[in-house]
Amino acid sequence: xAAIANHKAWSLLKRSSPLPxxxxxxxxxxxxxxxxxxxxxxxxxxxxxxxxxxxxxxxxSSPRVVAAYRVTLSSALVAxxxxxxFGMLVxxxxxxxxxxxxxxxxxxxxxxxxxxxxxxxISLTTLYAENGWIGxxxxxxxxxxxxxxxxxxxxxSFVGSPFVVRSVQPVLEEIDHAMEEAAASLGxxxxxxxxxxxxxxxxxxxLTGTALAFARxxxxxxxxxxxxxxxxxxxxITALLIVTKLEEYDYSGAADIAxxxxxLSLVVMLAINLLQWRVQRREGRRG
Amino acid sequence: MSQSxxxxxxxxxxxSPGIRVxxxxxxxxxxxxxxxxxxxxxxxVFLQAFAHGWQAYSHAVRQAEVLAALRxxxxxxxVAVPLNVLFGIAASWAITRFDFRGRNLxxxxxxIPLAVSPVxxxxxxxxxxxxxxxxxxxLSDHNLHIIYAVPGIVLATxxxxxxxxxxxxxxxxxxxxxxxxxxxxxxxxxGFSVFWRVSLPNIKWALLYGTILAAARSVGEFGAVSVVSxxxxxxxxxxxxxxxxxxxxxxxxxxxxxxxxxxxAAVFTLVVKKVIEVSSGIHRQRxxxxxxx
Numbered sequence: 001x002a003a004i005a006n007h008k009a010w011s012l013l014k015r016s017s018p019l020p021x022x023x024x025x026x027x028x029x030x031x032x033x034x035x036x037x038x039x040x041x042x043x044x045x046x047x048x049x050x051x052x053x054x055x056x057x058x059x060x061s062s063p064r065v066v067a068a069y070r071v072t073l074s075s076a077l078v079a080x081x082x083x084x085x086f087g088m089l090v091x092x093x094x095x096x097x098x099x100x101x102x103x104x105x106x107x108x109x110x111x112x113x114x115x116x117x118x119x120x121x122i123s124l125t126t127l128y129a130e131n132g133w134i135g136x137x138x139x140x141x142x143x144x145x146x147x148x149x150x151x152x153x154x155x156x157s158f159v160g161s162p163f164v165v166r167s168v169q170p171v172l173e174e175i176d177h178a179m180e181e182a183a184a185s186l187g188x189x190x191x192x193x194x195x196x197x198x199x200x201x202x203x204x205x206x207l208t209g210t211a212l213a214f215a216r217x218x219x220x221x222x223x224x225x226x227x228x229x230x231x232x233x234x235x236x237i238t239a240l241l242i243v244t245k246l247e248e249y250d251y252s253g254a255a256d257i258a259x260x261x262x263x264l265s266l267v268v269m270l271a272i273n274l275l276q277w278r279v280q281r282r283e284g285r286r287g
Numbered sequence: 288m289s290q291s292x293x294x295x296x297x298x299x300x301x302x303s304p305g306i307r308v309x310x311x312x313x314x315x316x317x318x319x320x321x322x323x324x325x326x327x328x329x330x331x332v333f334l335q336a337f338a339h340g341w342q343a344y345s346h347a348v349r350q351a352e353v354l355a356a357l358r359x360x361x362x363x364x365x366v367a368v369p370l371n372v373l374f375g376i377a378a379s380w381a382i383t384r385f386d387f388r389g390r391n392l393x394x395x396x397x398x399i400p401l402a403v404s405p406v407x408x409x410x411x412x413x414x415x416x417x418x419x420x421x422x423x424x425x426l427s428d429h430n431l432h433i434i435y436a437v438p439g440i441v442l443a444t445x446x447x448x449x450x451x452x453x454x455x456x457x458x459x460x461x462x463x464x465x466x467x468x469x470x471x472x473x474x475x476x477x478g479f480s481v482f483w484r485v486s487l488p489n490i491k492w493a494l495l496y497g498t499i500l501a502a503a504r505s506v507g508e509f510g511a512v513s514v515v516s517x518x519x520x521x522x523x524x525x526x527x528x529x530x531x532x533x534x535x536x537x538x539x540x541x542x543x544x545x546x547x548x549x550x551x552a553a554v555f556t557l558v559v560k561k562v563i564e565v566s567s568g569i570h571r572q573r574x575x576x577x578x579x580x
Contacts, residue, residue: 017385018472019465020481025381029393032374036445037399040411043421047414086320093317097310105318107561111325113500114553114560116507118527119546122534123328126335133331134323158324190306219404222509222527226534239406243514246410251419258407269402273395 044262047255059256067233068241069260075149075237076217079156083213086157087164088206094165095172109165112158117222124155125227147229152237155223160213167209171202204279208272215268219261332550335543347544355521356529356545359437363512363525364505367444371501372494375452380482383460384468394457400449408446409514412439435517440525443511448501455497456490459569463489492567496560503556507549 048056059065093099094106112120128135128145138145145151175198183193221239229235236244238261245254337344347353378397382390400408414420416433426433433439471485487494509527516523524532526549533542564570 017465017469019384019468020472020478021380022385025377026385026387029374029378029381032370032377033393033396036442036449037396040408040415040446041399043414044407044411046421086324089313090317090321093314097314099314099318103561103565105321107557108321108325110557110560111329111553114503114507114556115329116509116527116530116546116549116553118509118530119332119507119549119553120328122530122542122546123331123335126539127328127331133327158328161324215402219402219407220510221404221406221513226531239404239510242406242410246413246514251414251417254410255414258404258410261404261407265402265404266399269398 041262044255044258047252048259050255051252055252056256056259059253060260064232064236065238065241065257068236068238068257071149071152071235072218072237072239075152075156076214076220079153079160079217080210080214082153082157083160083164083217084206084210086161087168087209087213088202091165091168091172095169110162112160112162117159117220118226120158121155121223121226124158124223125151128154128227146227147235149235151227151229152224152235155227156217156220157213159220159223160217163212163216164206164209167205167212168202171205172198175201204275208275208279211268211272211275215265215272218268219265329550329554332543332546335539336547338543339540343540344544344547347541348548350541352521352524352529352532353526353541353545353548356524356526357548359440359522359524360506360526362437363441363444364502366441367448367505368498368502370445371448372452372498374449375456375497376482376494378453379456379460380486382457384465397450397453400446403446405447405508405510406514409443409511412442412446412515416442434515435519436523439515440512440523443515444505444508447508447511448504451501451504452494452497455493455500459493460486460490492563493569496563496567496569499556499559499563503553506552 051059090105090109094102094109125132125146127133128138128151130136130139130146132146135146143150145154179197180193183197188196219239221237221243224237225240228237228240230240238257242254242257242261245251245257336347378393381387382394403411413434415422416426416439417423418427418434420434433442467489468481468485471481476484507527508525509531512525513528513531516525516528518524518528518532520532526545530542530545530549533539533545
């Protein structure tokens with residue numbers, strides 16, 4: 001990054017357009033990006049690196065931290081799979097069938113994006129608590145959702161669900177029906193059409209959506225903390241542990257956990273970019 | 288629905304009863320899960336808010352704390368959103384209208400805030416501006432407060448909504464191409480007038496779309512703001528933080544009353560979003576006609 005700030009590098013940048021505003025727009029973009037995103041990012045890495053690698057490794061392997069990672073990652077994984085199932089079903093129905101009120105359903109899908117996470121958190125907790133509308137039907141069967149890991153999974157699936165729908169839906173809508181009809185006329189049954197034509201086209205989008213849902217779930221805070229119970233070692237998520245450490249003025253401890261989370265989310269982001277790149281390449285070939 | 292007749296005529300073979308039943312089952316299953324999973328939590332907010340009647344509700348939303356939180360949330364949106372809109376326009380102009388080294392890296396860097404946990408985002412700003420942070424000593428020498436004060440809340444909100452406008456504009460302007468703008472330059476248009484008179488009318492819907500998404504997230508941001516706020520009642524408490532405060536004090540009517548205001552904003556966002564999609568064609572589903580064309 002230092003190279004971009006370097007004045008020499010400017011001459012390496014090539015421009016091939018008669019349009020105005022190149023230096024102004026790129027300059028503002030780089031300054032804004034650096035001050036809002038990059039400097040804070042480096043600040044947290046610097047704090048974590050402060051004590052050296054041994055201290056970092058020690059800090060992120062304490063039993064409470066490891067337990068928080070286990071709870072967070074396992075919940076996020078299950079939640080992402082649930083979002084995947086929900087998303088595939090809803091995307092399929094929205095893309096392929098017509099029914100009254102379809103536009104409203106389509107708009108409601110984005111509710112978890114628009115609804116503040118704290119609101120989702122207190123509402124889900126109220127619904128699934130012992131005496132809540134849904135909780136009271138589950139409790140007699142021994143299913144405890146609020147204040148258990150199930151609650152964490154529920155809140156995480158709520159916030160992750162739109163990602164899958166919005167990734168898969170456009171792909172399903174763009175599939176050429178002629179291909180399916182050709183397959184049918186050549187004697188393929190519906191299952192063969194699904195596994196040979198629809199699934200291969202949908203799979204990258206489904207994976208992308210699920211990965212996005214996972215990334216969101218792993219970092220989620222607002223909707224989870226109300227329903228989680230927040231018991232150390234049992235239902236404490238990493239985001240909450242960071243807040244707890246900050247409240248105890250343990251800045252380097254909080255930074256170490258945050259860096260481990262950052263590393264994970266950057267890996268997921270890289271994987272998503274790779275997936276999307278492959279999807280685009282495939283579309284390029286088809287076009 | 289006029290589209291359903293298209294759907295049937297499109298299929299070359301008549302639908303067997305088994306397929307019809309399967310189709311109906313899938314639709315019912317999808318609608319039921321949407322209702323139970325997404326709509327019910329929204330409805331619950333309003334039912335809880337009005338659980339003790341209209342009087343209790345109207346009293347709750349007119350408390351000084353709620354009004355102060357509303358004002359702060361409005362202030363955050365008014366500062367954070369326009370700055371991110373400006374950034375989104377600048378970034379998409381640079382990225383889609385010019386070719387330069389590191390263009391793809393820049394696109395990836397813009398996406399970073401989407402991958403970062405809100406709590407980690409808030410913590411980053413504590414590391415820069417907090418008492419033990421990079422600029423902490425300098426700030427306290429000059430008696431400037433950013434963390435546990437309003438500027439920190441605005442900055443944290445700017446971080447989490449950073450990519451929203453740019454992500455809408457970049458693919459849109461990329462697809463549109465620069466032909467019209469280049470023609471305007473050839474015909475003698477200069478500087479900002481190319482943007483104001485040629486680009487802006489073309490991108491206004493995508494711009495509005497990204498702005499709405501950024502505004503909705505700014506109103507509702509919780510994790511990042513929670514870390515930098517300090518939770519000072521009536522001063523650094525945004526509306527979502529006020530909801531948490533009421534809830535933790537077992538003041539459920541007030542918590543859900545404040546939450547109902549945020550839910551109304553969310554519903555408003557969804558409606559505006561849908562209206563933009565339908566009237567402008569961005570993010571619109573393909574119609575049957577387009578599919579056949």
